[in-house]
Amino acid sequence: MTNTNYIEIIGLIAAFLTTAAFVPQAYKTWKTKDVSGLSLPMFSMFTVGILMWFTYGVLTNSLPIILANAVTGILSIMLLVFKIKYNNR
Amino acid sequence: MTNTNYIEIIGLIAAFLTTAAFVPQAYKTWKTKDVSGLSLPMFSMFTVGILMWFTYGVLTNSLPIILANAVTGILSIMLLVFKIKYNNR
Numbered sequence: 001m002t003n004t005n006y007i008e009i010i011g012l013i014a015a016f017l018t019t020a021a022f023v024p025q026a027y028k029t030w031k032t033k034d035v036s037g038l039s040l041p042m043f044s045m046f047t048v049g050i051l052m053w054f055t056y057g058v059l060t061n062s063l064p065i066i067l068a069n070a071v072t073g074i075l076s077i078m079l080l081v082f083k084i085k086y087n088n089r
Numbered sequence: 090m091t092n093t094n095y096i097e098i099i100g101l102i103a104a105f106l107t108t109a110a111f112v113p114q115a116y117k118t119w120k121t122k123d124v125s126g127l128s129l130p131m132f133s134m135f136t137v138g139i140l141m142w143f144t145y146g147v148l149t150n151s152l153p154i155i156l157a158n159a160v161t162g163i164l165s166i167m168l169l170v171f172k173i174k175y176n177n178r
Contacts, residue, residue: 011142011145042114
């Protein structure tokens, strides 16, 4: 196994762990529609940050960064839409 | 400005945004000592993931990944110690 493969595997495990920790939280928020715990400015900042990480991953050809931030990015945008929708009621 | 500088700046902004979104949450948990919202297995997984991202950043010489995950890693370990401490009461 080359060094690059070894580094890539560490990145992929990291991507799996941090994404897997975020998914149940996002799912719970989605199911309960309880977005009261989310701060709109903070969560907007987080979502923009994730999209910039995704861009950084594409520009540096890093598969772990692309994968982790694609999944987290889609979930964040969904939660942000929820937050904006339910905030206005 | 070279392309590498341009990519690095995108990464640093991403690092700033996602870290800045995490800090107030960590600070609030620290102050209130209310760790009931944290799931121990999920948060342990997240913390290990952050430490692996840090390792990945070191191995790929990525300053944004190193910075973001150093700060988030330290805060996560502090919250994890809190969670274990207050869980046992």
